[in-house]
Amino acid sequence: MMTASTDIQYLKGVGEKRAVVLKSKGIDTVGALLRFYPRAYLDWTDRVKIAEAPFYHECCIRAKIITPIEESKKKAGMVIYRFIIEDDTDRAEIVIFNQRFLAQRLREGREYLFYGKITGSFIMRQISSPLIMETGFSGIQPIYPASQSLSSKATETLVRNAISASGLPETLPDEIRERNGLCDIKYAIENIHFPKTPEALERAKNRLVFEELFILQAGLSFLKKHSRGKAGCGIQNSFFEEFQQTLPFSLTAAQKRVARECFEDMSSGRPMNRLIQGDVGSGKTAVAAALMFAAAKNGFQSALMAPTEILAEQHFKTLCAITENSGITCKLLTGSLTKKQKTIIKTELSEGEIDVIVGTHALLSDDVNFKDLGLVITDEQHRFGVAQRSRLSSKGENPHTLVMSATPIPRTLGLIIYGDLDISVIDEYPKGRQLIDTYCVDSSYRQRIYNYIKKFLNEGRQAYIVCPLVEENEMMDITPATEYYQRLCEGEFKNYSVGLLHGKMPAKEKDRVMRSFSEGEIQLLVATTVIEVGIDVPNAVVMVIENAERFGLSQLHQLRGRIGRGKYKSSCVLISDSKARDTKKRLEIIKKSCDGFKIADADLELRGPGDFLGSRQHGLPDMKIADLFANRDVLRLAGNEVNRLIADDPRLQNPQNAGLRAEISALYKKLNSN
Numbered sequence: 001m002m003t004a005s006t007d008i009q010y011l012k013g014v015g016e017k018r019a020v021v022l023k024s025k026g027i028d029t030v031g032a033l034l035r036f037y038p039r040a041y042l043d044w045t046d047r048v049k050i051a052e053a054p055f056y057h058e059c060c061i062r063a064k065i066i067t068p069i070e071e072s073k074k075k076a077g078m079v080i081y082r083f084i085i086e087d088d089t090d091r092a093e094i095v096i097f098n099q100r101f102l103a104q105r106l107r108e109g110r111e112y113l114f115y116g117k118i119t120g121s122f123i124m125r126q127i128s129s130p131l132i133m134e135t136g137f138s139g140i141q142p143i144y145p146a147s148q149s150l151s152s153k154a155t156e157t158l159v160r161n162a163i164s165a166s167g168l169p170e171t172l173p174d175e176i177r178e179r180n181g182l183c184d185i186k187y188a189i190e191n192i193h194f195p196k197t198p199e200a201l202e203r204a205k206n207r208l209v210f211e212e213l214f215i216l217q218a219g220l221s222f223l224k225k226h227s228r229g230k231a232g233c234g235i236q237n238s239f240f241e242e243f244q245q246t247l248p249f250s251l252t253a254a255q256k257r258v259a260r261e262c263f264e265d266m267s268s269g270r271p272m273n274r275l276i277q278g279d280v281g282s283g284k285t286a287v288a289a290a291l292m293f294a295a296a297k298n299g300f301q302s303a304l305m306a307p308t309e310i311l312a313e314q315h316f317k318t319l320c321a322i323t324e325n326s327g328i329t330c331k332l333l334t335g336s337l338t339k340k341q342k343t344i345i346k347t348e349l350s351e352g353e354i355d356v357i358v359g360t361h362a363l364l365s366d367d368v369n370f371k372d373l374g375l376v377i378t379d380e381q382h383r384f385g386v387a388q389r390s391r392l393s394s395k396g397e398n399p400h401t402l403v404m405s406a407t408p409i410p411r412t413l414g415l416i417i418y419g420d421l422d423i424s425v426i427d428e429y430p431k432g433r434q435l436i437d438t439y440c441v442d443s444s445y446r447q448r449i450y451n452y453i454k455k456f457l458n459e460g461r462q463a464y465i466v467c468p469l470v471e472e473n474e475m476m477d478i479t480p481a482t483e484y485y486q487r488l489c490e491g492e493f494k495n496y497s498v499g500l501l502h503g504k505m506p507a508k509e510k511d512r513v514m515r516s517f518s519e520g521e522i523q524l525l526v527a528t529t530v531i532e533v534g535i536d537v538p539n540a541v542v543m544v545i546e547n548a549e550r551f552g553l554s555q556l557h558q559l560r561g562r563i564g565r566g567k568y569k570s571s572c573v574l575i576s577d578s579k580a581r582d583t584k585k586r587l588e589i590i591k592k593s594c595d596g597f598k599i600a601d602a603d604l605e606l607r608g609p610g611d612f613l614g615s616r617q618h619g620l621p622d623m624k625i626a627d628l629f630a631n632r633d634v635l636r637l638a639g640n641e642v643n644r645l646i647a648d649d650p651r652l653q654n655p656q657n658a659g660l661r662a663e664i665s666a667l668y669k670k671l672n673s674n
């Protein structure tokens with residue numbers, strides 16, 4: 001008997017070899033194949049007239065061939081077939097490359113269905129390499145993500161076999177389905193793959209979107225359950241004065257307020273579970289430092305995790321300066337330490353000799369243990385998975401947790417990612433901060449910009465130039481950072497010290513460059529977006545961004561946040577030759593606004609949520625079918641149902657919920673392996 005959990009190898013049509021291919025795509029069971037949804041559909045039922053066929057869209061047209069099939073040979077081995085089709089509105093030209101068999105089957109004077117992308121002009125529309133069917137054909141055809149080793153057609157056959165061999169267990173209790181008007185799992189799976197009508201496809205989609213969002217939220221709510229309830233250690237705020245004395249500046253009112261909110265949590269007898277949102281440059285690190293300082297003074301260890309080595313090192317330096325004369329031991333743990341260095345630190349941690357540890361993902365490793373971990377802080381938390389955050393916390397006994405983020409998140413999404421987190425906002429910049437001037441120019445200004453940069457370098461300041469991509473790319477007119485760097489070193493800036501930083505460099509090399517930039521040895525840093533997160537070099541006052549149209553607004557804002565961090569007036573220059581109207585509009589927004597929340601909203605509106613909500617940004621697993629933004633209403637409905645369900649059956653022991661339980665534990669595994 002074949003079930004959803006049967007190994008994919010045993011499905012009809014799958015041999016050992018194909019099983020390897022499928023498994024490499026994450027399809028290891030029959031059930032997983034059933035959940036491998038088409039990426040698109042060819043709807044042969046939805047036909048348009050030639051005169052109305054929209055350009056650059058895929059369309060299905062029913063038309064008659066009215067000329068002979070003309071054959072011409074191009075280069076060796078390349079044959080092109082051309083002919084004209086006509087319906088009662090207009091004519092169009094069809095071009096077919098090399099498909100001799102197809103071309104010979106077609107007859108002048110007969111009608112066919114043509115499916116393809118419309119190009120050409122109003123004078124004569126054209127379709128290159130369309131799919132062609134007899135007029136009797138009708139239906140909606142699934143298109144699967146295809147690769148060299150597995151075509152869409154082959155996947156289709158396997159899915160048919162899987163559907164006739166097995167079904168999936170129902171995951172949504174009857175009651176929930178009825179209340180929300182959702183079809184059952186069998187209907188959904190059949191119609192997501194082979195819909196009989198567009199309406200059936202719609203019903204199937206609705207149900208699967210709901211299901212996916214339901215399971216996601218149920219999974220997250222179980223994950224969060226772990227960290228609730230029991231008492232955390234008490235950390236009192238009695239060392240705040242002493243802490244402030246260690247700083248070269250006085251805290252802003254917003255920083256003080258947020259720190260106070262955290263201290264209230266940490267002395268309440270319950271574990272703190274808080275998010276600090278604050279725009280770039282608002283001074284989140286100082287708040288984190290205040291809490292870690294107090295934790296150490298109260299006799300507890302604390303850990304600060306950052307997403308990159310550069311950032312971890314920077315935090316480490318800040319904390320060292322603060323803790324120097326306070327009898328607090330502060331150490332750094334990253335992947336690039338030697339094994340021996342790591343072992344020493346791990347021993348010191350487990351014996352409680354280290355009070356404050358700063359690190360990267362290396363902190364999550366199984367052999368990192370604490371004696372008395374009281375406080376866990378993650379910086380730029382959107383770079384980490386939800387599960388990673390809880391993994392670090394699980395190294396202590398309900399430690400207080402704080403996450404810090406500069407990325408404003410749409411509210412609905414914030415709710416599911418952060419759920420029951422309390423939120424504090426730093427809504428004020430440190431005093432004396434001057435507004436950054438932002439200019440948008442085209443590349444004819446480049447020479448003037450270089451002169452402008454030199455002026456600042458001569459005064460002892462530093463500057464960044466950001467280029468979008470590292471690799472050569474013939475398709476796009478973009479200057480790769482490496483080449484750009486070489487050109488500047490040998491030419492325009494040969495009398496200055498120029499550095500290069502990009503993501504493909506080995507971590508050690510990156511650190512070396514970053515260090516010498518922050519120590520002022522490198523005057524001009526040519527970089528990719530690796531510098532987007534957290535870097536703090538107050539002496540850098542100019543940020544030039546090439547091909548600015550290639551970046552999202554929030555990303556531009558983050559990049560711009562690298563300057564204007566000290567007492568010097570700073571300026572940001574966006575270079576773009578794009579004439580597109582929406583580019584102009586987007587760059588105008590950046591020019592006018594310095595408010596990260598406003599910019600994020602505008603970005604969302606102009607660009608759609610795709611990039612913004614990519615899994616990279618929030619650490620949730622990729623959605624198969626749901627869109628966290630477009631389906632936000634469903635998200636809310638499903639969330640309500642999750643709460644209801646958990647109130648009724650908190651451990652999902654009801655046999656009705658067995659299918660759901662299995663899906664949730666699968667999701668759990670995925671969240672934890674992220």
Ligand code: ADP
Nearest residue numbers: 249250251252280281282283284285286430536
């Ligand atoms: P972010 O919130 O982006 O992480 P940082 O914590 O890196 O910001 O702080 C940005 C810069 O502002 C740092 O150079 C930091 O030393 C400085 N800073 C932080 N708080 C204050 C303050 N109250 N007064 C003056 N400078 C401050």
Ligand code: MG
Nearest residue numbers: 284285379534
């Ligand atoms: Mg920061």
